[in-house]
Amino acid sequence: MTPTLAVDATGVTKNFGPVRAVDEITVQVAAGEVYGVLGPNGAGKTTFLRMLFGLIRPDCGSIRVFDKSWDQAGVGVLDGVAGFIESPRFYPYLTGRANLEGLALLDGGTRAGLIKEVLDIVDLTDRADRKVGGYSYGMRQRLGVAASLLREPKLLVLDEPANGLDPAGIRDMRALVKRLAASGLTVLLSSHDMGEVEEICDNVTILNRGSVAFHGTIAQLRTMAPDPGYLLATTDDRRALALAEHHHGVDVSLDPDAALVVTGRRSEVSAFVAALMRADVELLGFTETQTPLEALFFMLTDDTRPTSAHRSNQAQEALR
Amino acid sequence: MTAVQTHMDPAVRESTVAVERRRGGLGAALRFEVRKLRAQYRGWAVLAGAVLAPIPIVVIINGQSRPPKDTLFGRFATDNGFALTLLILGFATQWVLPLLTAIVAGDIFASEDQHGTWKTVLTRSTSRAQIFWAKTLTACGFAVLVLTLLAASTIASSLLIVGHQPLTGLSGQTIGAGTALQLVTASWATTLAPTLGFTCLAIVLSVWFRNPAVGIATPVVLGMVMVLIGGLGGIEIIRPLLLTTSFEAWHGLFTQPRFTGPLVEGLLVSAAWSVLSLGAAFAIVRRRDITGG
Ligand SMILES: Nc1ncnc2c1ncn2[C@@H]1O[C@H](COP(=O)(O)OP(=O)(O)OP(=O)(O)O)[C@@H](O)[C@H]1O
Ligand SMILES: [Mg+2]
DSSP states (O other): OOOOEEEEEEEEEEEETTEEEEEEEEEEEETTOEEEEEOOTTSSHHHHHHHHTTSSOOSEEEEEETTEEHHHHGGGGGTTEEEESSSOOOOTTSBHHHHHHHHHHHTTOOOTTHHHHHHHHTTOGGGTTSBGGGOOHHHHHHHHHHHHHTTOOSEEEEESTTTTOOHHHHHHHHHHHHHHHHTTOEEEEEESOHHHHHHHOSEEEEEETTEEEEEEEHHHHHHHOOOOEEEEEESOHHHHHHHHHTOTTEEEEEOTTSOEEEEEOHHHHHHHHHHHHHTTOOEEEEEEEEOHHHHHHHHHHHSSOOOGGGGSOHHHHHHO | OOOOOOOSOHHHHHOOSOOOOOOOHHHHHHHHHHHHHHTSHHHHHHHHHHHHTHHHHHHHHHHOSSOOTTSTTGGGTTTOHHHHHHHHHHHIIIIIHHHHHHHHHHHHTHHHHHHTOHHHHHTSSOOHHHHHHHHHHHHHHHHHHHHHHHHHHHHHHHHHHTOOOOEEOTTSOEEOHHHHHHHHHHHHHHTHHHHHHHHHHHHHHHHHHOOHHHHHHHHHHHHHHHHHHHHSSSOTTTGGGSHHHHTTGGGGGGSSSOOOHHHHHHHHHHHHHHHHHHHHHHHHHHHOOOOOO
8 A cells, every 4th residue: 555645746836927937837746855946036935835834725736644535535635734824924923822822713723732732842931921022023024933833733734934033043944854764753854955855855846937847756866967166276377278278077177366276076176175185276265166066956956948858757766 | 943742641642543622612712702803913013003193183182273174063073072072973983983893804814814823723623613703702802992092082082071961952952961871981982893793794895805904894895885875875775784874863862853764774784794795704714725834
């Protein structure tokens, strides 16, 4: 028996008037995995997640969550699902706790003590009795996580959860997602940050202008990634350029800002740097400009051509 | 954020079959709506206004040397409490009742748009239909409450300050105090149907425009326009269909003999306005895409 997919969305399309926000995308999330939907601004991530939650109706395609569809199960589709879309919103005139209590009512009640527990998890216990109107952005984001955990979900759907948080907030949010995932929760999160997805996710769908540009595992993505790029500042850039002529495996050019742009596999680049040293060219600075995956992300999303080779149904394979 | 505790039952967590959970239902949604209303200042302000405002109005009119003769029951208003409460009733139905009900009904849907909270409530375990009816019932319940308080306060302060002498009816007949009290109470009660009509009108406007200001102000303006249209000549076919005409149905209770035709007509017209408004509002709430928030 094939295990139930947490999310099985096939051929989902949504138009807003003349704008095709989501174009026949297929996303399949196996139970227990951490799945990333990655894309630049306007790629259709939020639109897709809204359709998952039934907030907007797809024009065509089907969405099943734990094998239930909106047509058959209505709001029952969301049994076991929680999360938030864009930044979470609450009633500003109610306290954080009162907001959670009200939402718990809509959930059909929660077990005793759970509200306190989730407030503890997101570190809002001290502020729970203040009105949400006075909360900072980060506090609201955390209250959004608390409100989601209140449903004791099996699938957590987060739309750019780190958006707008400060570096410490981002770190905490990622750590929390990882811990939740480790506890067995299926997580579907959207992001525009390749680093974040690489850090947290097992599988990823890259969206570009509403269509799938890549879909597969992070490992598969790595094999497609171009060589990393570095910026080098040396005491003698001219000489370094000349040396590079004889050095295979690295590609070196002179940047208008008078730095050397070097691309190549890590090992080749370090061999080139060693050669510079031997030739008495001193290294003044060395920076990585783009991680390979970031470079790949830009390649995939800058042009509109999807890499068709990777559009095969790898989620299905991953399940076997 | 501190360590994650074991808040998920492993048995539940590991299962991959479809999950079932308890769902809130209409009762839960209704409780949440009432809580939200109670936490807001506006509802309390309206209720307080309904209770307190009639008192100074009664005192001021009672102190006038010349009664407002050109309004219905105006000429007896300074020396008969029943006449005074009917004078105030006539005034309240011009725009006060539509306003009082719209302050809540015109806001209850649109404020979800204003706060961006549709997505918050619709991603729990309550259906759109349940949320819709919870809000509608809350708004209607509030309308009943505010009308009751306004009527009780007006009647009590009129009778206590001006007195409860027998009332002279519209056909010049004398109505004893006991009967007059019943008729006055009944008159206020007959405005419930059109008041609820305005509640539903405010609901559909609030749903349609997604803006609390529009939801609150438009029913009041529409009410005034209806009063204006009702005052025009040569529109005998339209007049009974206006929601504001139902507000005058009680006049027939004070004639000799009484006529109750307008009461039945008013009830039907109010029901029709309410059903059409709610039907449209429900259709919009059911179908709309929640893209904001
Ligand atoms: N309500 C709407 N009306 C019209 N167009 C919309 C609406 N919502 C989204 N769109 C369009 O749909 C496309 C996808 O938008 P969406 O918000 O899903 O992107 P996103 O991937 O979430 O972007 P971001 O990273 O900025 O959050 C965009 O072109 C956007 O302009
Ligand atoms: Mg988005």
